[in-house]
Amino acid sequence: MRIGLIPCLAAMFLAVLPASHAADWYTGAASSSRKMNRDFGVSIDGSVAATSQNAVHVSIIGTIAPFTGIKQTGMRMRIGGLVGSYKYIASAAGVGSVTGNETSASFLGGYEWVMPGTSVGIFGGAEFQNRTISKPDPNNTVTGTAFGFKMALDVFSNPTPYTMVSGNFTYSTIHSAYYARLKAGMAFFGNVFLGPEMLFLGDSFYGQWRFGAHMTGFKVGTLQFGVSGGYVSDRKNGGGGYAILDGQVRF
DSSP, X not given: OOTTHHHXXXXXXXXXXXXXXXXXXXXXXOOOSSSOOOOSSEEEXXXXXXXXXXXXXXXXXXXXXXXXXXXXXXEEEEEEEEEEEEEEEXXXXXTOEEEEEEEEEEEEXXXXXXXXXXXXXXXXXXXXXXXXXXXXOTTOOOOEEEXXXXXXXXXXXXXXXXXXXXXXXXXXTTTTEEEEEEEEEEEEETTEEEEEEEEEXXXXXXXXXXEEEEEEEEEETTEXXXXXXXXXXXXXXXXXXXXXXXXXXXX
């Protein structure tokens, strides 16, 4: 993994977080703290994800509760953006190593149910995506510009004051892209949770799964953070490692 690259991206992420919202690259993760603060009208999440296979993605997602306040059940609007780069070895003869770049943006509407210790949000709307590669690869069918429909489901729960579970799922009609992140944890210091996580992501060209551990819910001022890392298995690049830095601010 490019050790020097991760701190640089983390610093960039911290610089933009107060004005943006992101989840784990492609998503909008709910806050994983024992006491969910939903007294504000806007939630901003940010995520920087990197792997030892030369893939780096930064995502920004902003969720707005336009009528009820974000602490209450009601309608939601969500704006998201993603930028990233990756490398892979092409299966076509003579192509070799390929570098890809991608950007995407989405605007989703939805509804969130907020109950004591639990929240469930469902979203759907439009997505734009653009992908380029450094050299022609006849087997790569997911390049170019595309528009499609994106769906998202966010679930967070504190079954007890000392445990948490969360799930974030998205699906896009653009190249049948999917993303799922599942986390569980136990409180070991205040509102900070430690436990396992699993991720599944891919589209019609690639597939990947990750398994690791996360620490979620520690705070620096008004910002709440989570970190995770572990093993990644990629259909094209084999095995390696991954790391994710998540952050959230509400106002």
